[in-house]
Each structure stands twice: as C-alpha cells, then as structure tokens.
Amino acid sequence: MGSIVDAEQARNLSLFRPLGYQRNSCGYCKSDSGNASYYASSVSVRPVHYDELVNRGWRRSGTLYYKQNLQKSCCPHYTMRLEASAFRPRTDQRKASNRWNKFILGSEYIRRAAYLCPKTREEKKHRKCNFDLLTAVHEAEYSNVKRPIDPKTKKYLEPAHRFEVNIEGDSISQAKFELFLKYQTQVHKEDVSKWQQKDFKRFLCSGLQRFPADPKSNEKKLGSWHQCYRLDGKLIAVAVLDLMPSGVSSVYIFYDPEYEQWEFGKLSALREIAFAIEGNYQYYYMGYYIHSCQKMRYKGSFRPQYILDPESHTWDPLDGELAAKLDKRPYVSLSRDRRLAAQDTPETAESDVTEADDEINDEEVSLFDLHMPGVMSLEEVKALDLDHWLLLVHGNFVHMIDLVGWERMPLDNPQSVKGIIAELAAALGPSLLNKSAVVLFD
Numbered sequence: 001m002g003s004i005v006d007a008e009q010a011r012n013l014s015l016f017r018p019l020g021y022q023r024n025s026c027g028y029c030k031s032d033s034g035n036a037s038y039y040a041s042s043v044s045v046r047p048v049h050y051d052e053l054v055n056r057g058w059r060r061s062g063t064l065y066y067k068q069n070l071q072k073s074c075c076p077h078y079t080m081r082l083e084a085s086a087f088r089p090r091t092d093q094r095k096a097s098n099r100w101n102k103f104i105l106g107s108e109y110i111r112r113a114a115y116l117c118p119k120t121r122e123e124k125k126h127r128k129c130n131f132d133l134l135t136a137v138h139e140a141e142y143s144n145v146k147r148p149i150d151p152k153t154k155k156y157l158e159p160a161h162r163f164e165v166n167i168e169g170d171s172i173s174q175a176k177f178e179l180f181l182k183y184q185t186q187v188h189k190e191d192v193s194k195w196q197q198k199d200f201k202r203f204l205c206s207g208l209q210r211f212p213a214d215p216k217s218n219e220k221k222l223g224s225w226h227q228c229y230r231l232d233g234k235l236i237a238v239a240v241l242d243l244m245p246s247g248v249s250s251v252y253i254f255y256d257p258e259y260e261q262w263e264f265g266k267l268s269a270l271r272e273i274a275f276a277i278e279g280n281y282q283y284y285y286m287g288y289y290i291h292s293c294q295k296m297r298y299k300g301s302f303r304p305q306y307i308l309d310p311e312s313h314t315w316d317p318l319d320g321e322l323a324a325k326l327d328k329r330p331y332v333s334l335s336r337d338r339r340l341a342a343q344d345t346p347e348t349a350e351s352d353v354t355e356a357d358d359e360i361n362d363e364e365v366s367l368f369d370l371h372m373p374g375v376m377s378l379e380e381v382k383a384l385d386l387d388h389w390l391l392l393v394h395g396n397f398v399h400m401i402d403l404v405g406w407e408r409m410p411l412d413n414p415q416s417v418k419g420i421i422a423e424l425a426a427a428l429g430p431s432l433l434n435k436s437a438v439v440l441f442d
C-alpha cells in the first residue's frame, strides 16, 4: 500500500499530540488548581497554523500548547494584540528609549557630534515635536551612529558603547544559557538548580518551525527566533519571538540584571513593534493579559490595545467597556453579553457559572460537558470529517477510519480514542483539520 501523504504534503502538516484537559496551580495568585486548560504538545507546528491557534486563544510554552478555560480559571488569560502601525508611544515609553540612546552614545559623543555634524534647523525642530519610533529604536545602533573624524584627536569620534542587535535562529548557546540563569535567579529569585540546559532548550528553543533557513535572507521570517542585544560585544539581552504571518508574538525576554534600570520590558516592546512595522507583520502580540495581575497592567499601556473575545474570537478595544467590566468580574466576553442582552436575560451575564457546573469534576468528564468558551460543541464536531483526519503511527500516516473499531467508538466518551480525537478537534477549531495530523500511539 502506498503512503496516503507524499513528502511535500507531510512537510506542510502540523503535528499535535492531545494531552487533554487539566487543572494546574496558578503562577499568578498561587492557587493550587485554579488554572484550567486544554493541552496538546508538538515538536512541529507551522507558523501559519500557530497564527490560527493564537487567534483562537492558544499559546505555547516550548513544545507545550495550551488553551485556557477562561471561565473556570482564577486568573483568566486574555489574548491581546495591537496594530503595530497604529501604536502611539506614551511619554514614559519615549523617555525609556531616549534614556537608553543617551547612555549608549554618551554625553561626550553627543557634545562633539553636535559640533562636528550639526543638525539642520528643520531636523532639530522635527525632533522636538515628533517621536519617530523607527528612528528612536535604531538611532544608537552602532551601524547607524555617525563617526566623523574628530580634528582635535585625528581619530574617529566613537560613542560611549557599541550597541548591536541582530536576529538569529532559536539555537542554544552557552552565552544565552548563562544570561538566562542570571536573569531567572536574580530577577525571579529562582533556584539555580531549577534550570538545566535541556529545560531551557525545551522552554525557549523549540516547538515552532522556522523559515527561511538563512537569517540574512530577505524572505519574511516566520517561526521561532531570538533577537539578541549586545553591548560592547557582550550578550546583554535576548528577546524570544514567535513570528507569524499576521504578527510578531513576544514569547519571553531575559536580560542582564545589571541593566535593569534601563527598563528592558519597555525597550524590547518598542523594538518589537518597530520590527513588526518594518517586516510587514500587521500585529504585535504581547502575550496574555491578566487583568487581576498588577504586574501585567503595564501591557495595557501600549495603546491602542485589543483583546480577543473568548467566545466569538473577535477583537475588542481593551479600554472602555471591556476594562470597566473586567474591574467587576474576572470572565468577560462582550459577544456573550450582547447575545444575552438581546435575549433580554441580562442577569445571567453576571453569573453564568451554574452550581451544577461547579460540582463537575472537570478532569474526568468530556470536554464537551464543560462548555468551554471558544471550543466547538459536540454537535459542531459531529459535522466534521474526523474519519479522514490524518494519524501518524510509527512514522506512517493513516486515516482515522483505518483504525480498527473506529466507526463504533463513542464520540462523547473521553476515554475512547475517538473521544480524545474529537476533543482535540474541538479545541483546535475546524480549519486546522485538513492541515494537521494527530500523534497518538508512539
């Protein structure tokens, strides 16, 4: 029997291994089992498919992919994004950028450069009234710094520091790992024994396919990349980025704690928004937004910011109605509120978790009984062609229907193979079915 998938088709598939619905401890409020999510793992997801998942509320940590049940979690994780070209930096964000550039160039350089290559009156006037994001982000990079010969010293006028930023594949290096350890132990007060090289690799150097192979190519970059900041030749920060067709997603940033005063959270976000504009990625995703978490509020200051509706998967401005509602209750879906208001039952919008729902042990029942926001219902999944979804078994692709007994398996039994497959389909959404394969047995 010939393979049902040729090599070319196989390369275009994403692979998913269903792990199921689980409750875990919450890293934000420290509740023991407050965080409820559906999980899958993968060593190979195509960026275009990850884009679809992110726009359905998914996110990844290395090879672990998850979609939280926002309605049943103590600290709901809302997907947020902003349109890069519409971003308007606030005063504190502009200040952070200007401070950093001043530190890099140094007062001596700035004074001599003003004398040796003076700006025109127009340039000065323009600078005073405008903050140009792209100019500010690149101004102090060594390759952009003007270095005229200083007639006094007969030497090139050099800035105080040589600052360079490049983008490279998500490979691991000793310098990256050491910087990561320094950051985790000093900034997050973690024990050094918590992180081995292989954990670091799993967390920040794997899971999403990367294109093109050559980072210097002019093709649009997609997949998992590291933006590396070097000061006087030394690695001082690494921003981990997932590049998707529709946007730049910030995964993580770690930096040398010696430079904490320069606010790398702000500097890296500004740089990544500039990167999105220059690379033709429409949106900038700052990761999840947790309204109840004070440390996350700074993300809301990058405006205008939008939040993914957990049920309709449409986008609403964070400011205004949504923020006001989030102040009052943890779970908000404006599309649900509007639907209920149209049905003239406004009281259920405030208390949509019924008591009967709360008594369910949600790790044992079918995902379909949980009515998780943004997950397809059993009826919707029944309408999909699960029979011809691909399954990867010991390196060979087969169709689900080739499995012995498949047709007789119950769809709504979470212990049956078909039940597990149906849950994965419901969580991934309908459009990924014919672009992916399921990994189950090996």
Ligand SMILES: [Zn+2]
Pocket: 026, 027, 028, 029, 030, 031, 034, 035, 073, 074, 075
């Ligand atoms: Zn929590």
